[in-house]
Amino acid sequence: MNSEITYKILKMVALILLFSYALDKVVFFSFNKMSDKVMTGQAIGKLNHFLSKKDSADFIVFGNSRANRHIDVDLFSTNGFNMGTDGVGIAYNSALISTLPIKSKQLILVHIDTKNFFDNDYDGSDITALKTKYQRNDDITKALKESGQLSVLQKFYSSINYNGNAIGIIKNFLRPSYNFHNYNGYDPIIVSEMQASMRDQVLSKADTPQECKDDHKVNKVALHYLESIAAFIDITPHKTFLFVTSPLYNDSCDIDNIKLNNIMQNLGLTYWDFSNLYKDEKNNAYWKDATHMTKNGAEAFSTYLSQQYKEKILK
Structure with missing residues (x-):
């Protein structure tokens, strides 16, 4: 009797598992079909747009929100x-860089923030933002597998990869946020008159010098991904890689800047640190807060950066 009950329970469990697996595949393939048509929004649209352009674009910027808000690509290329x-962080960007065509001639600008390299808590989990391409893009799948960030369930139940993105995907599928044909990925910040007074108060506090309290030990995960990018550069001789830290309102501690610069030199990477480019030029119209520039500031910086590139790289 006990063996018969056990058999029935096991059979029921097997049926439930089989049903859940089948349902997972139905949901997964349905979202695949839908998401492939989405070209707007950060849930998956911008990633799809990048993957569609990465082989033909001659200038690509990688990085976080400061890259997104600070670098006007039109000042470099049409x-x-x-x-x-x-x-x-750098884990996410390293995975995307690995998808670039090996033989194409391109200028690749990688925005670097020193905090990633000296943040003890950084674990590279930002790479999981690419999980919707797991088992769908070979290079991204390889990077995700090597990261150790995937759960066991993700390897069997594919629809889990859409967790956290489903609503954004459906929304942009039904009603695109913008005309992606006219979108180059650059999202400048506009500060209204109402926001300006609050911004000025925030910046007045940010102008106070800060002590260098952190131990500034290099984060091994961040360094690993930087080394991965350096290894990719070695096999792509037709590309020009430029690593850049964009301006901050006031970076009063330069220990991390010096250490990062040394790391870049040791890896043979071209690195330009503009953290304090506008330190003595207190033009609040350039800033939304202490780390993000407005459209005015971003375009001034992009113009300057473009000039530096022409003078130092294209000379």
Whole structure:
């Protein structure tokens, strides 16, 4: 009797697992079909747009929100794309860089923030923002597998990869946020008159010098991904890679800047640190807050950066 009950229970469990697996595949393939048509929004649209342009664009920007908000690609190329994405770090960007065509001639600008390299808590989990392409893009799948960030369930139940993105995907599928044909990935910040007074108060506090309290130990995960990018550069001789830190309102501690610069030199990477480019030029119209520039500031910086590129790289 006990064996018969056990058999029935096991059979029921097997049927439930089989049903859940089948349902998972139905949901997964349905979202695949839908998401492939989405070209707007940060849930998946911008990633799809990048993947459609990465082989043909001659200038591409990678980085976080500061890359997205600070670098106007039109000042460098009429065929460029800014893949800066809110909240990501070097793990995410390393995975995307690995998808680039090996033999194509391109200028690749990688925005670097020193905090990633000296943040003890950084674990590279930002790469999981690419999970919707797991088992769908070979390079991204390889990067995700090597990251160790995927759960066991994600490897069996594919629809889990859409968790957290489903609503954004459906929304942009039904009603695109913008005309992606006219979008180059650059999202400048506009500060209203009402926001300006609050901004000025925030900046007045940010102008106070801060002590260097952190131990500034290099984060091994961040360094690993930087080394991965350096290894990719070695096999792509037709590309020009430029690593840049964009301006901050006031960066009063330069220990991390010096250490990062040394790391870049040791890896043979071209790195330009503009953290304090506008330190002595207190033009609040350039700033939304202490780390993000407005459209005015971003275009001034992009113009300057473009000039530096022409003078130092294209000379």
